[in-house]
Amino acid sequence: MWLQPAFILAMAALMLAMVALLVAWMMWRLCQRKLEAMSRLMRELTRTRESYRKQLEELQAANIGLGKRVAELHRQLGLLQEQQQELALKDPQSKLYSRATRMVQLGADVEEIMAECEMPRAEAELLLSLHRKP
Incomplete structure (x- = not known):
């Protein structure tokens, strides 16, 4: 089975x-x-x-x-x-400094800056030395 x-x-x-x-x-x-x-x-x-x-x-x-x-x-x-x-x-004084700075950048000399901006020689020379391009 x-x-x-x-x-x-x-x-x-x-x-x-x-x-x-x-x-x-x-x-x-x-x-x-x-x-x-x-x-x-x-x-x-x-x-x-x-x-x-x-x-x-x-x-x-x-x-x-x-x-x-x-x-x-x-x-x-x-x-x-x-x-x-x-x-x-x-401030009118700042306008003068702005104008003087622009003059320096455009090649102005100390005498021109003193005459146009009515500033003393020392300030004009200082601006020249600060902003003149090397």
């Missing part, structure tokens, strides 16, 4: 089915491990993304603050430039 072909065939089919089940179970376990590894990776990527999102928000806030500061500095610079122009217009 044990060696009948039907019995041998049934045993072979049972063995094949067991091998197939074993292979299927091993593949299922492998897929489970891969899924767990992918899940861990996804959690890590989510944490990293959140960290980058927070850093980006901080940078955006800092950028906004910096932009406001630059705008304020630009406004202050405009005010200072206006004040400087007003002072230049109010």
Whole structure:
């Protein structure tokens, strides 16, 4: 009875089915491990993304603050430039020095500067030495 072909065939089919089940179970376990590894990776990527999102928000806030500061500095610079122009217009002496400086840059000598700007020789010589191109 044990060696009948039907019995041998049934045993072979049972063995094949067991091998197939074993292979299927091993593949299922492998897929489970891969899924767990992918899940861990996804959690890590989510944490990293959140960290980058927070850093980006901080940078955006800092950028906004910096932009406001630059705008304020630009406004202050405009005010200072206006004040400087007003002072230049109010101070006739500075006009003379500006004119004398331009004359030096155009190549005027001490005598011309003294005559045109009504300044003493020492001041004219000082302007020449300060603003003459080498």
